[in-house]
Amino acid sequence: MTVVRKFKIPNRLRAALFSGGGKRIDEAVADADVGLATLVDACLAAVADCIARIESGFGSQVADRQTHDMGDLYRLSAAIIDACAPIEPKALADAARSLCDVLDYAMEAGHWDWPAVDIHIDALRLLASGVDLGEGGEQRLIQSLDKLRQHREALAG
Amino acid sequence: MPASPKPPWAKVNFEDLSIVVVDDNQQALDIMIQVITGFGAKKISRCLSADEARKVISDGQVDMVITDAMMPTIDGYDLTRWIRREAPEHNRFTPVIVVTGHTPRRDVVKARDCGANYIIAKPITPKTIMDRILWVAREDRMGIDCDAYVGPDRRFRRLGPPAGMAGRRSGDLNDEIGAAVEPNMSQDQIDTVMKPQKVTV
Numbered sequence: 530m531t532v533v534r535k536f537k538i539p540n541r542l543r544a545a546l547f548s549g550g551g552k553r554i555d556e557a558v559a560d561a562d563v564g565l566a567t568l569v570d571a572c573l574a575a576v577a578d579c580i581a582r583i584e585s586g587f588g589s590q591v592a593d594r595q596t597h598d599m600g601d602l603y604r605l606s607a608a609i610i611d612a613c614a615p616i617e618p619k620a621l622a623d624a625a626r627s628l629c630d631v632l633d634y635a636m637e638a639g640h641w642d643w644p645a646v647d648i649h650i651d652a653l654r655l656l657a658s659g660v661d662l663g664e665g666g667e668q669r670l671i672q673s674l675d676k677l678r679q680h681r682e683a684l685a686g
Numbered sequence: 687m688p689a690s691p692k693p694p695w696a697k698v699n700f701e702d703l704s705i706v707v708v709d710d711n712q713q714a715l716d717i718m719i720q721v722i723t724g725f726g727a728k729k730i731s732r733c734l735s736a737d738e739a740r741k742v743i744s745d746g747q748v749d750m751v752i753t754d755a756m757m758p759t760i761d762g763y764d765l766t767r768w769i770r771r772e773a774p775e776h777n778r779f780t781p782v783i784v785v786t787g788h789t790p791r792r793d794v795v796k797a798r799d800c801g802a803n804y805i806i807a808k809p810i811t812p813k814t815i816m817d818r819i820l821w822v823a824r825e826d827r828m829g830i831d832c833d834a835y836v837g838p839d840r841r842f843r844r845l846g847p848p849a850g851m852a853g854r855r856s857g858d859l860n861d862e863i864g865a866a867v868e869p870n871m872s873q874d875q876i877d878t879v880m881k882p883q884k885v886t887v
Binding site: 531532533534535536537538539540541542543545546547548549550551552553554555557558560561562563564565567568571572575604606607608610611612613614615619622625626627629630633 | 693694695696697698699700701702703709711713714716717720721722723724725726749750756779780781787788790808809810811812813815816819820822823824825826827828829830831832833834838839870
């Protein structure tokens, strides 16, 4: 029979955090925002590098892309989400996350949906270029990616 | 009952906290370190793999672990499981926050079931990280240790439907996890899985 032990956990984190001294919560968050802003250039470069690697390894012009490790494409998409912390537009992270969803589904179903991948790569390139998509344009783009993904998944059953 | 939320003018002291940050992506590691350094943390161990983190956790007292979910060889879920079952006794219930870019429901459930205190969706913001650290610091969840699970109590407190409601709607709290993929969960949706709280309908 399984024995379940239930007990109180000493909360060292609380004891240390509220031990007195330190910073006001709002000031600590503001200081972290300032620190994060120093990483903007590095993160923009990281996003550009990831998109370039996605295009060179998995773009529509790559003849043997189906032979490449799709896990690499997933990791590059996830790395874009990582790097989006200090940069705009946030829709870039949403597009990368949508690509992760497409790849996740493909890996589970064993069915590669290259048109959906290509459209996501185009969306990433467009968002990273900084082109003005007009009021609500980024949101509409992400909604379109969502609809596309749902439609393709429904088609694949 | 958990302690009351702290107002923004309340003070927090990160200086003496020993924090381990784990991510195989150097960029993501830099981002998280920058954020908690801004909070005032000084004792930070940066680890590019779960193996490095295990060495640090084995060697000293750690007050909080922030780990990426998706890492090669040993991922953030396995690292959390190791902490809960095999780390030195004094670190076995150290709060663990899992951070991940892609949050299908099955991964959120996986994080909860490996013994993590919380899962945070990337891209991170300082406010989200601070909020979740404060939530973890305030919570009074009991520890559970059994064959199948070691970690903070995962159960929701059943406080019944809200005032004026006869019960839940039929579609609420569907626990089915699809075989293939589910849509990515937002941070609010993650919170409903990870945080014991009153069920809202």
